[in-house]
Amino acid sequence: MKVTFNNRDPVYLQVVRYFKQEIATGRLQAGQEIPSRRELAGALHINPNTAQKAYKEMEEQGLIRTEGNSPSRITTDERVLSSLREELILDAVHTFVSSIKTIDVPVDELLHIVKEVYAKERSKE
Amino acid sequence: MKVTFNNRDPVYLQVVRYFKQEIATGRLQAGQEIPSRRELAGALHINPNTAQKAYKEMEEQGLIRTEGNSPSRITTDERVLSSLREELILDAVHTFVSSIKTIDVPVDELLHIVKEVYAKERSKE
DNA sequence: ATACGTGTACTATACGATTAATACACCTGT
DNA sequence: ACAGGTGTATTAATCGTATAGTACACGTAT
Numbered sequence: 001m002k003v004t005f006n007n008r009d010p011v012y013l014q015v016v017r018y019f020k021q022e023i024a025t026g027r028l029q030a031g032q033e034i035p036s037r038r039e040l041a042g043a044l045h046i047n048p049n050t051a052q053k054a055y056k057e058m059e060e061q062g063l064i065r066t067e068g069n070s071p072s073r074i075t076t077d078e079r080v081l082s083s084l085r086e087e088l089i090l091d092a093v094h095t096f097v098s099s100i101k102t103i104d105v106p107v108d109e110l111l112h113i114v115k116e117v118y119a120k121e122r123s124k125e
Numbered sequence: 126m127k128v129t130f131n132n133r134d135p136v137y138l139q140v141v142r143y144f145k146q147e148i149a150t151g152r153l154q155a156g157q158e159i160p161s162r163r164e165l166a167g168a169l170h171i172n173p174n175t176a177q178k179a180y181k182e183m184e185e186q187g188l189i190r191t192e193g194n195s196p197s198r199i200t201t202d203e204r205v206l207s208s209l210r211e212e213l214i215l216d217a218v219h220t221f222v223s224s225i226k227t228i229d230v231p232v233d234e235l236l237h238i239v240k241e242v243y244a245k246e247r248s249k250e
Numbered sequence: 251a252t253a254c255g256t257g258t259a260c261t262a263t264a265c266g267a268t269t270a271a272t273a274c275a276c277c278t279g280t
Numbered sequence: 281a282c283a284g285g286t287g288t289a290t291t292a293a294t295c296g297t298a299t300a301g302t303a304c305a306c307g308t309a310t
Contacts, residue, residue, distance in 0.1 A: 010297060021227045036256060047299045052258075069256035069306055088228055089235070093242045096221035101246050102146045103213055110214070110243065111236050117218045118235065121226050135268060161286060172270055177288075194277055194286035256307075263300075270293070277286075 001035075001043055011046055015054035019063065023074060024085040030076045034064065126160075126168050136171055140179035144188065148199060149210040155201045159189065 003018045005011060022028040034040075037055060041048040055072060058064045062080050066072040075081065100110065128143045130136060147153040159165075162180060166173040180197060183189045187205045191197040200206065225235065 012297085024228050037258090038255080049300080050298065053298095055257090066257070069258090069308095071256080085228065089225065089230060089238060090242075092221060092224045093238050095224070096217060096239070097242050097246050099217045099220070100214065101243070103149050103210065105214060107240060107243055111240060113214060113218050114221070114239060115232060115236060117215075117222050118226070118232055121222050137268080162288095163285080172268095174271085175269065178268090180287090191287070194275090194288090196286080251310100253310080254308085256305100258305090259303080261300100261302085263298100265298080266296095268293105268295080270291100272289100272291080274289080275287090278284090280281100280283085 001040075003044055012050050012054040012057065015040075015044070015046075015051065016057050016061075019054075019058060020084060020088055023063065023081065024088050028074050030074055030078075030081055032074045033071045034074065036071055126165075128169055137175050137178040137182065140165075140169070140171075140176065141182050141186075144179075144183060145209060145213055148188065148206065149213050153199055155199055155203075155206055157199045158196045159199065161196055 003015065005014055019028065019034070028034070035043065037051045038048050040046075040055075041051040044051070055064065055066075059066060059072075062077060063075055063084075064072045065075055128139065130139055144153065144159070153159070160168065162176040163173050165171075165179075166176040169176070180189065180191070184191060184197075187202060188200055188209075189197045190200055
């Protein structure tokens with residue numbers, strides 16, 4: 001488990017995004033247990049309250065479920081799970097398009113650049 | 126002159142980005158005068174200090190020049206101007222790719238989505 | 251039973267970045 | 281001379297986030 005934090009966004013939101021990615025890519029599966037708040041906090045070197053805030057956010061979004069004091073688990077709600085991947089992608093694309101649309105870039109040029117950068121980035125790992 | 130602010134990023138950075146876009150698209154040209162700090166602040170309903178911070182940032186990036194207390198002007202440095210457009214595009218693409226790379230998206234699918242959203246967004250105006 | 255880990259809740263504090271409020275020196279046109 | 285606008289600098293106030301500290305009820309394994 002490894003999360004790379006940037007300094008711009010709130011930590012708890014970055015944690016949420018990390019879990020979303022793990023779920024969307026199948027590295028975390030439906031019903032699977034996730035670390036306890038304190039455990040996660042220790043692993044990521046963050047405060048337990050920050051971990052709790054992240055989990056609470058995920059709970060509210062229906063991503064995880066928690067019963068009693070047993071470890072939280074990834075939801076088994078298929079609607080949530082199946083829409084998550086698309087949601088993540090669309091959000092990213094929308095943010096991207098918003099940031100670029102005021103500059104007049106021909107669509108072909110833009111796609112070419114995206115393709116190139118994407119390929120280069122993925123070949124790095 | 127109109128800038129649409131979001132609530133996430135600092136205002137002064139959004140102002141900087143606005144001017145960069147105006148320059149990159151040619152709506153602001155080399156040597157052209159830009160509003161005074163107070164004038165800009167009035168027009169955008171922001172604090173004069175915020176305008177000043179934005180201008181200072183642009184000054185440090187070599188985008189504008191200011192002599193004495195006469196109005197600031199867009200730089201005439203061709204190297205800065207010509208690289209600005211590409212820089213803006215590449216920055217946006219890099220940010221986008223960073224946000225999407227942890228999700229395994231086939232490049233073709235990604236490009237298709239970008240193309241679609243981009244076209245839809247541009248047809249709106 | 252008892253110690254331990256769990257989720258949850260609440261308050262308080264610290265810190266950083268952003269924004270606001272003032273003040274100052276300079277120039278310029280009237 | 282002087283009023284008004286300019287850029288600039290310094291300080292104060294604001295605000296969100298993160299962290300710290302503590303507390304409580306609930307299970308469970310020892």
